[in-house]
Amino acid sequence: MNLLIAATTITDILESSSLTNWLPAWGVLFVVAVIHTALVGAFFGLPAFVFIWAERKVAGRIQDRLGPTRVGGRFGWLQSLADGIKLIQKEDLAPDAADKWLFRMAPYIVVVATFAAFMFLPFSDGLVAVTMDAGLFIALAVLSLEVLGIVLAGYSSGSKWSLFGGMREAAQMVSYEVPLGITAVIPVLIVGSMNLSDIAAVQAGGVFNWLIFHDIFTFLAFFVFFTVTLASNKRAPFDLAEAESELVGGFHTEYSGMRWSFFFLAEYSAMFFVSALGVILFLGAWWTGIGPIDSFFAGLGEGSFFGTLVLRAFGLHVFLIKSAMLVFVQIWIRWSMPRLRIDQVMTTCLKYLVPISCFLFLGATLYPLILVTVSGQGSLLEPMGERIPESKKPAVHKALSQTEASPSMFAATETERSEVAERSAR
Amino acid sequence: MEFFLFAVYAIAACGGALAVVLTQNVVRMAFWLVVSLGAVSGLFFMMGADFVGGTQLLIYVGGTVVLLIFGVMLTASGPYVSIENSPAEMLQAGLVGLAFLSLVASTVLAVQWDDNFEKLSDRGHVANSGYNPEETGNTSRSLGTALLGMRFDKDLSTVHQQVGEEHVNHVHADHTHATAELSTGYLLPFEIVSVHLLVVLIGASYLARAKRHVPVIEG
Numbered sequence: 103m104n105l106l107i108a109a110t111t112i113t114d115i116l117e118s119s120s121l122t123n124w125l126p127a128w129g130v131l132f133v134v135a136v137i138h139t140a141l142v143g144a145f146f147g148l149p150a151f152v153f154i155w156a157e158r159k160v161a162g163r164i165q166d167r168l169g170p171t172r173v174g175g176r177f178g179w180l181q182s183l184a185d186g187i188k189l190i191q192k193e194d195l196a197p198d199a200a201d202k203w204l205f206r207m208a209p210y211i212v213v214v215a216t217f218a219a220f221m222f223l224p225f226s227d228g229l230v231a232v233t234m235d236a237g238l239f240i241a242l243a244v245l246s247l248e249v250l251g252i253v254l255a256g257y258s259s260g261s262k263w264s265l266f267g268g269m270r271e272a273a274q275m276v277s278y279e280v281p282l283g284i285t286a287v288i289p290v291l292i293v294g295s296m297n298l299s300d301i302a303a304v305q306a307g308g309v310f311n312w313l314i315f316h317d318i319f320t321f322l323a324f325f326v327f328f329t330v331t332l333a334s335n336k337r338a339p340f341d342l343a344e345a346e347s348e349l350v351g352g353f354h355t356e357y358s359g360m361r362w363s364f365f366f367l368a369e370y371s372a373m374f375f376v377s378a379l380g381v382i383l384f385l386g387a388w389w390t391g392i393g394p395i396d397s398f399f400a401g402l403g404e405g406s407f408f409g410t411l412v413l414r415a416f417g418l419h420v421f422l423i424k425s426a427m428l429v430f431v432q433i434w435i436r437w438s439m440p441r442l443r444i445d446q447v448m449t450t451c452l453k454y455l456v457p458i459s460c461f462l463f464l465g466a467t468l469y470p471l472i473l474v475t476v477s478g479q480g481s482l483l484e485p486m487g488e489r490i491p492e493s494k495k496p497a498v499h500k501a502l503s504q505t506e507a508s509p510s511m512f513a514a515t516e517t518e519r520s521e522v523a524e525r526s527a528r
Numbered sequence: 529m530e531f532f533l534f535a536v537y538a539i540a541a542c543g544g545a546l547a548v549v550l551t552q553n554v555v556r557m558a559f560w561l562v563v564s565l566g567a568v569s570g571l572f573f574m575m576g577a578d579f580v581g582g583t584q585l586l587i588y589v590g591g592t593v594v595l596l597i598f599g600v601m602l603t604a605s606g607p608y609v610s611i612e613n614s615p616a617e618m619l620q621a622g623l624v625g626l627a628f629l630s631l632v633a634s635t636v637l638a639v640q641w642d643d644n645f646e647k648l649s650d651r652g653h654v655a656n657s658g659y660n661p662e663e664t665g666n667t668s669r670s671l672g673t674a675l676l677g678m679r680f681d682k683d684l685s686t687v688h689q690q691v692g693e694e695h696v697n698h699v700h701a702d703h704t705h706a707t708a709e710l711s712t713g714y715l716l717p718f719e720i721v722s723v724h725l726l727v728v729l730i731g732a733s734y735l736a737r738a739k740r741h742v743p744v745i746e747g
Binding site for chain 2: 128201203204207211234235236239240242243244246247249250253254256257258265268269272276296
């Protein structure tokens with residue numbers, strides 16, 4: 103893990119330093135791109151590796167079994183590796199009735215969509231492959247391509263089981279995208295930015311700055327978000343498309359070997375991705391939630407190069423631990439809850455989750471306005487813009503902090519105007 | 529490097545589009561449509577229009593094509609639906625396509641690009657003023673403010689004329705300092721269009737609903 107940090111730092115050095123002197127611009131771009139891709143790849147593969155082991159171990163413990171115990175010592179650490187080797191060795195089959203070309207293509211679409219979504223995920227302060235203002239939007243857009251691979255897999259297998267599995271799965275994923283989008287917009291609404299790094303930055307300095315505790319609506323929105331991510335990841339209790347313990351395997355019935363494991367890999371990576379997204383949007387991203395510790399590390403980041411490194415390393419660990427805890431909850435739910443029927447799944451989404459998320463969205467919109475009218479301030483807690491040190495603030499938050507008190511963002515005060523005039527006169 | 533990437537995406541877009549036309553199997557067509565549309569969104573990203581690129585992915589690739597495949601899966605009578613064209617149809621379609629291609633090509637060639645390069649590069653000039661690095665593809669904020677009627681890129685250019693070139697970098701271009709004169713924005717037209725679409729959707733589902741015959745007791 104610390105190797106990863108070192109490598110990102112190397113990228114930083116590459117981007118800033120003397121390398122541009124002896125390499126052409128495209129060469130630097132290429133090197134940086136390779137390093138970024140390798141890192142994102144590592145973050146895509148490693149969590150899946152760990153969580154597949156964790157799933158088996160936790161499932162075993164919940165069912166009063168031992169789970170994996172042989173491979174890699176007492177706790178079976180290397181079980182995933184053994185699984186992987188087994189899967190590589192298996193024959194790559196395609197059924198006679200299948201549309202073979204599409205059948206072979208479909209797993210790649212699923213994996214690539216999930217992998218590409220990781221590009222926009224910030225793992226720690228500054229540890230992100232692609233920073234974009236519309237980061238959250240694009241990440242969700244890319245993640246939504248996964249359903250395409252699933253539909254194609256179901257269709258091209260040439261089997262009824264796969265077809266029905268694929269249809270159910272796709273219907274479920276498409277309809278759960280609606281509440282997912284609405285609940286993900288609520289933090290965006292509060293922070294005023296779709297940039298995931300910005301959303302993380304405002305949650306520094308204490309557990310009450312986390313967006314989940316911003317108001318009652320965000321608190322409920324987190325639980326709706328978490329439920330929806332369970333469904334869009336086809337996790338239990340919404341995993342009836344696969345229902346592996348009682349039915350044939352859904353859209354991947356006909357797959358075997360590596361191609362099957364691609365679906366598996368994508369599922370576990372997507373589990374990690376949505377957990378990480380939940381951590382960034384609601385649970386304080388890479389901040390510990392303990393005020394003094396947060397400000398200590400933020401202070402480290404201010405000063406030296408080394409301080410930034412420590413901040414990044416620490417933030418990365420906090421972030422990974424938080425995300426892993428959410429994934430653990432997903433696993434825990436899977437092995438303790440019974441499965442819903444398909445009509446219940448759709449009812450849960452369309453009759454309950456969509457109206458609830460719309461209500462929460464409306465509430466989160468109106469809440470600050472009402473608060474301003476009643477108490478004269480936009481938030482009961484510390485205002486957004488004052489939570490991060492001045493030097494770390496992106497321009498967005500400077501604008502935010504200036505407008506925090508006034509309900510309308512058009513209201514530029516007289517002093518600000520004179521400031522601008524002064525600055526432009528200089 | 530930029531040219532190389534452009535070539536990759538452009539070839540993928542055109543090749544995908546050609547493959548859509550030439551393939552017989554409907555679902556494979558949908559796959560090639562995904563390739564083509566995805567490559568176009570890559571071109572959008574390259575041009576620094578990240579929001580449009582993301583929307584392209586979300587709506588066309590993730591939405592429309594999935595809907596298309598759904599439609600095929602639900603209505604197919606045989607295992608794999610394929611379309612076979614008669615030579616006459618091929619000829620007609622080819623003629624229409626060629627006519628359209630010549631129209632587009634003549635339009636592109638008719639533009640005097642040399643004179644307009646300056647206008648095109650103006651965008652970078654505005655973007656460099658410190659607040660919103662649109663050059664690197666961060667357009668969502670300016671899009672949002674434009675929706676509300678605040679074109680701070682335009683406001684900036686008026687400031688730019690007033691105070692001279694070297695001071696532009698000191699002006700914070702955030703929306704709190706936008707001038708009082710606002711345009712009407714695009715929010716109202718946008719809302720009208722979306723409500724219109726909603727009406728169309730409800731109307732379509734009303735027309736397509738399962739019609740149950742209620743027995744009418746006469747006499």
